[in-house]
Amino acid sequence: MTDFSMALNEDQTTLQAWVHGFAEQVMRPAAHEWDEREETPWPFIQEAAKIGIYSLDFMANAFSDKTGLSMMLALEELAWGDAGLCMALMGTTLGVAAIMGNGTPEQQMEWVPQCFGTPDDLKLAAFGVSEPDAGSDVGSLRTRAVYDAATDEWVLNGTKTWITNGGIANLHVIVASVDPELGSRGQASFIVPEGTKGIRMGQKFKKMGIRASHTAEVILEDCRVPGKCLLGGKEKLDEKLARVREGGKASSQAAMATFEATRPAVGAQALGIARAAYEYALDYAKERHQFGRAIIENQSIAFKLADMKVQIDAARLLVWRASWMAATRQPFLNGEGSMSKLFAGETAVKVTEEAIQILGGYGYVREYPVERWHRDSKIYTIFEGTSEIQRLVIARSISGVHIK
Numbered sequence: 001m002t003d004f005s006m007a008l009n010e011d012q013t014t015l016q017a018w019v020h021g022f023a024e025q026v027m028r029p030a031a032h033e034w035d036e037r038e039e040t041p042w043p044f045i046q047e048a049a050k051i052g053i054y055s056l057d058f059m060a061n062a063f064s065d066k067t068g069l070s071m072m073l074a075l076e077e078l079a080w081g082d083a084g085l086c087m088a089l090m091g092t093t094l095g096v097a098a099i100m101g102n103g104t105p106e107q108q109m110e111w112v113p114q115c116f117g118t119p120d121d122l123k124l125a126a127f128g129v130s131e132p133d134a135g136s137d138v139g140s141l142r143t144r145a146v147y148d149a150a151t152d153e154w155v156l157n158g159t160k161t162w163i164t165n166g167g168i169a170n171l172h173v174i175v176a177s178v179d180p181e182l183g184s185r186g187q188a189s190f191i192v193p194e195g196t197k198g199i200r201m202g203q204k205f206k207k208m209g210i211r212a213s214h215t216a217e218v219i220l221e222d223c224r225v226p227g228k229c230l231l232g233g234k235e236k237l238d239e240k241l242a243r244v245r246e247g248g249k250a251s252s253q254a255a256m257a258t259f260e261a262t263r264p265a266v267g268a269q270a271l272g273i274a275r276a277a278y279e280y281a282l283d284y285a286k287e288r289h290q291f292g293r294a295i296i297e298n299q300s301i302a303f304k305l306a307d308m309k310v311q312i313d314a315a316r317l318l319v320w321r322a323s324w325m326a327a328t329r330q331p332f333l334n335g336e337g338s339m340s341k342l343f344a345g346e347t348a349v350k351v352t353e354e355a356i357q358i359l360g361g362y363g364y365v366r367e368y369p370v371e372r373w374h375r376d377s378k379i380y381t382i383f384e385g386t387s388e389i390q391r392l393v394i395a396r397s398i399s400g401v402h403i404k
Contacts, residue, residue, distance in 0.1 A: 008069070015062070016073045022053060023081025031082035034212035035372055040168065041088050041212050042122070049119040053078075054089050056116050059096065068327025072268040072319055079272025083376035084212030086269055091164035091213060092116060095125030097262050098173040102189045102231040111191055114171055123194075126169035128160035128218050140183075143220065145176035145190060147234070152227040154190055156220045159202065162383070166216040167201020170194040174220065178237065185244045188237050191229040198223030209375035262384060263337040264322040267344035270380035271315050274348040277355035277373045278308045284359055301358055308351045315344040335394035342390035345380035352377045 008016070026047060034041045048054040062071040078086040092115050099111050117123030131141055143158025156176055160166065172192040179186030192199050202217030227234060282305055285296035295301045322340035325332060332338075352374035356363035363370045381387045395403045 005067075008073070012065070012067075012070055012073060015070055016077060019053070019074045019077040020080070022048070022051065023077050027078070027081030027085050031085060031212075031369070031372070032366070034082075034088075035084055036211075038206060038211045040214045041085060044085055044212075045088060045122055046119055048089055049116075049122060054092075054116065054122075056113055059093060059116075066327060068264075068323035068325075069320060071265060072323045075265055075268035076272040076275065076316075079269040080276045081272075082212070083269060083273050083373070084210040086272070087164065087210050087213035090265075090269070092123075092125040092169075093265075094127035094164060094262065095169070095171060095173045098127045098175075098189055099191070099231065104231075104233055107191070107228075107231060111171065111193075114194075117170070123170040124165045124168060125171045125173070126163050126165035126167075126218070128163045128166065128172055128174045130162045131159060132161050141175065141177050141187060142180075143174065143176040144180070145178050145188060145230075147178075147227075148224075151224075153224045154227065154230060156190060156192070156198070156223040156225065158220050160218040160220075161202075162205070162215060163218050165214055166218040167199075167204075168214055168216070172199065172218060173231070174218075179241055182241065182244050186241060189231040190225055191231065192220075192223060192225055193229070196223060196225060207379075209372070209377070209379055263341040263390075264319050264326060266380060266384050267315065267319040267322070267340040270341075270344040270348035270377065271312065271319060273373050273377050273380070274308075274312050274315065274344075274351040277348075277352040277370055277377075278305070278312055280370060281305065281308070281355035281358040284362075295358075304354050304358060308354055311347045311351060315340075315347045318343050333397065335390070335397035338385070338390040338393040338397075341380075341385065342387055342394070345377075346387060348377035348380050349374075 026044070030041070030044055034044065045054055052058050059071075062074055065071070075086070075090070078089065096112055096115050099108055099115075103111065114123060115125035128143075129141070131143060133140065133142065141158075143156065143160065146155045147153075148155055156174060158176065160174065166172075171194060174190050174192055175187055176190060177186055178188050198221050200219050200221075202219045204214070204216040207215060230237060282296075285301050285305060286294055288295045296305070318336075318340040322332070322337045324330075325336055352370060355370045356374055359368060359370055362368050365371065385393070392403060395401075
């Protein structure tokens, strides 16, 4: 086992303080406006790019931390600032994670820089897996990729849904079925570069929460991409398909390779929302007086806050453990990545709901931020694997049984 310390080093504490300052000074004041507007916050993304937070360098440096904690620290602070604005920044990293998880070194060098652009020429990336009839059931994807040997192109047809940055991204990574008979083992990931014909945005969704983050359908109609846009390359894909057809095991599924890498990061965002609500409710309980005393002097309120704090700290430990395991290549033998996302997501929902209860009527109105935090929290039990799917992953891991 690789050594691990719970004490943050100087680089990590400096990063944490820097991102927290950005969250407090830039994100918090802008959060309500962009939640109400339900638009992609381009001026905010540009501001983040100018100081280096929305950039390849920032992501690379954070993810290169050998302890795995730097990105978790940054994500918690960004989501503490505002989850919708955080997702407006981090949606691109889903596409980046897909390229890094499935692409060759040459493909990574070519495509990852194009996901961010520059402060004066911003770019976005998107990762397309879910479909109208295939959300949790990734093996049922209907989007097809057919190889045209005459032109060395892949032809993509299908509809993706619930896609962050979908249709407005400059670069899409699309998971498609190459051999439907093989289910999830017959899938591959494809780069759809900016300017490609045959890809367009469908319906844009108006959501309950994280409303500053763009979510939409992506429609592919005879969308042709060069052979080099198949992540991992055709030779590797052909070898995998042949192995599966002969009864062998496939390497990581195209979609799962991305989700495995991002689940602790999703948990870190949920943690940030929960912490924001807890801190706000704690301050309110100390200041709000009823019946001649601060309401925190009542056990019914104090015990709620105690439980909130316990749940947040427990969630953080699960997130940190999973991220450390991923960074040090420790196998997730018991579904530790899913544990972190499951517990943190459900903690965010519980804590934000309790914060509303502590504030009473004030917690229910938009003048106070806790109702927005509650709306934002719910998606963390749904996207990148519902809580039910996380429990399925954990149950299969601990039992060795293919539970359905």
